[in-house]
Amino acid sequence: MIELLAPAGDLEKLKYALIYGADAVYIGGNEFSLRARASNFTIETIKEGVKFAHQLGKKVYVTTNIIPHEEDILGLIEYLKALEEANVDAIICASPLIIKTAIKHTNLEIHLSTQQSAINNHALLFWKDYGVKRVVLGRELTLDEINQLPKDLLDIEVFIHGGMCMSFSGRCSLSNTLTNRDANRGGCAHSCRWQYLLYNNCKLISEEYFSMSSKDLMAIKAVPKLIDIGVKSLKVEGRMKSLHYIATVIKTYRMLIDEYLTAGKIKDMTFYEDEIYKAENRLTDLGYFDGNIGPDKQLYEFLGERPNQAFIGLVEDYNLETMVARIEQRNYFKIGDTIEVFSPNEPNKTFVLDNMLNEDLEEIEVARHAKQIVYIKLPFNVSKYSMLRKVL
Numbered sequence: 001m002i003e004l005l006a007p008a009g010d011l012e013k014l015k016y017a018l019i020y021g022a023d024a025v026y027i028g029g030n031e032f033s034l035r036a037r038a039s040n041f042t043i044e045t046i047k048e049g050v051k052f053a054h055q056l057g058k059k060v061y062v063t064t065n066i067i068p069h070e071e072d073i074l075g076l077i078e079y080l081k082a083l084e085e086a087n088v089d090a091i092i093c094a095s096p097l098i099i100k101t102a103i104k105h106t107n108l109e110i111h112l113s114t115q116q117s118a119i120n121n122h123a124l125l126f127w128k129d130y131g132v133k134r135v136v137l138g139r140e141l142t143l144d145e146i147n148q149l150p151k152d153l154l155d156i157e158v159f160i161h162g163g164m165c166m167s168f169s170g171r172c173s174l175s176n177t178l179t180n181r182d183a184n185r186g187g188c189a190h191s192c193r194w195q196y197l198l199y200n201n202c203k204l205i206s207e208e209y210f211s212m213s214s215k216d217l218m219a220i221k222a223v224p225k226l227i228d229i230g231v232k233s234l235k236v237e238g239r240m241k242s243l244h245y246i247a248t249v250i251k252t253y254r255m256l257i258d259e260y261l262t263a264g265k266i267k268d269m270t271f272y273e274d275e276i277y278k279a280e281n282r283l284t285d286l287g288y289f290d291g292n293i294g295p296d297k298q299l300y301e302f303l304g305e306r307p308n309q310a311f312i313g314l315v316e317d318y319n320l321e322t323m324v325a326r327i328e329q330r331n332y333f334k335i336g337d338t339i340e341v342f343s344p345n346e347p348n349k350t351f352v353l354d355n356m357l358n359e360d361l362e363e364i365e366v367a368r369h370a371k372q373i374v375y376i377k378l379p380f381n382v383s384k385y386s387m388l389r390k391v392l
Contacts, residue, residue: 003233004257005061005157006250009240011041014049014060019385020247020344021254024059025049026092028239031079032064032072047086059089064098065113073097080106092136103131114138114159115171121150128154134232139164142291143222147229155232160219161249161276162237164287166192166212174212193299213299218284220272223253224260244311244330244387248279251344278310278389312339313367313374315386325382327367327374331390334366338391343383350391351379 006022008014017025027049028040041049041062050060062083066072076098083091084106093099094113102108111134112118112127119138127135134155137146149156165172175181175189195209217237219226226234234257236249252275260266276284285297312333317326333339335356341349357375358364367374 002227002231002257002261003157004250004253005233005235006246007162007236007239007241008049008246009040011045011049013243013246015052016243016247016385017250018053018056018058020251022058022250024061024089024233025053026061026063026235026239028063029079029083031075032066032068032098043082043086046083046088050087050089054087061090061092061111062088063092063113064102065092065094065115067095067115068097076101077105080108084108090133096130099130099132109133111157112136117171119145121148124149124153124156136235139217140288143225143229143289144291146226146231151230151232156230157233157235158226158231159217159237160223160226160234161217161253162241163282164214164217166214211299214287215283215285215297215299216280217287218273218276218280219286219289220253220256220276221269222286222289223256224266227257227260242279242311243314244389245279247344247387248342249276251342252276310389310392311387312390313388315341315382315384315388316373317384318378318382318386320381322377323379323381324375324377325386327376327388329367329369329372329374332366332368333388333390340389340391341378341380341382341386342389343386346383349380 003023004021005024005026006017008017008025008027014025014027027046029046030040030042046060046062053060064080080091080102088108090109090111091102092111092113093102094115099110102110110132112132114136116127117138118124118127118135119141124135132154134157136157136159139159146156146158167174172188172192174191178191179189181189192212195211197207197209198205223234234253236253238245252272256266256272283299287297312331313327313329315325316328318324333353335353337353339351339353341351353376355377356364356367359373361375364374
């Protein structure tokens with residue numbers, strides 16, 4: 001059975017990712033993880049997340065994927081043992097040291113990080129013999145190349161959505177060089193997305209700014225093929241992404257996967273692309289999957305960022321008798337706006353907002369304060385964990 005694997009930067013995102021259709025989530029602890037600026041998890045919140053996931057019959061993987069310097073090794077054994085005690089389902093590693101330590105001192109399942117650039121049969125065999133259960137392939141492979149890899153050696157995991165590092169399999173030193181923030185120890189400054197000018201011997205060649213960033217990966221069209229060739233897990237990038245982004249992307253891929261497994265084909269790819277773009281704020285492309293790599297997949301002259309304020313609220317509670325929903329506001333909205341309700345297991349529904357009360361049950365016209373509580377009577381039933389977004 002194919003696995004849909006979601007990122008989760010904190011406990012709230014973990015719960016929403018699983019509720020919106022992920023089979024598993026990957027999270028980072030406060031130590032040995034590559035997203036130092038994410039909220040990250042303590043051992044106690046890891047335990048809480050694992051308990052929540054296991055109650056749903058789902059899994060939690062923890063990233064221990066830094067490339068450690070000598071100073072980073074202190075406390076490694078104790079931390080790995082704590083993860084084992086927390087009953088996590090696997091750890092994701094890039095360093096042979098961390099893999100060897102986990103195998104020697106714990107019974108943790110090991111998944112190999114994409115940063116090891118496993119992209120051929122010999123690499124897969126090597127890591128299987130080393131004790132790895134699953135390999136997250138390097139992102140530089142085409143669908144045909146993935147198809148040629150053996151699926152009986154170990155489980156194969158492939159990135160299908162999210163940010164793409166401009167360096168080979170994410171092993172970049174640009175951030176280290178320009179900011180002294182080590183990308184391979186969790187400190188990436190995303191220097192490739194900055195704007196640069198081109199000089200030759202201190203002489204300005206062009207006054208046009210450029211970046212070295214690629215478009216984000218969006219592999220909706222590749223999913224059926226990846227399922228057919230026996231990939232075990234489809235992975236979404238983005239532990240630092242918003243709650244709305246994660247819920248939207250995960251539900252979209254969940255629906256796509258379920259339709260293909262049920263019907264054997266996808267009736268309308270455009271529907272899924274349109275759903276994804278309700279959360280995306282950067283330009284996207286199929287990445288390496290189609291083998292057609294060129295300038296059109298890059299963002300040399302344009303970062304392509306489109307701030308999206310469509311996400312306006314979370315449904316915290318709903319009264320079936322009164323049909324009134326308690327909403328936590330996330331972005332500005334007002335009476336007269338057309339609003340779409342986005343739910344874990346139901347089709348999207350829209351309505352025009354014609355009533356709203358504040359927490360003191362006073363009528364208001366506008367919800368403008370971050371995380372204020374408002375009450376709205378809806379023309380249809382909704383479930384807890386639903387989201388509201390403005391139809392722009």
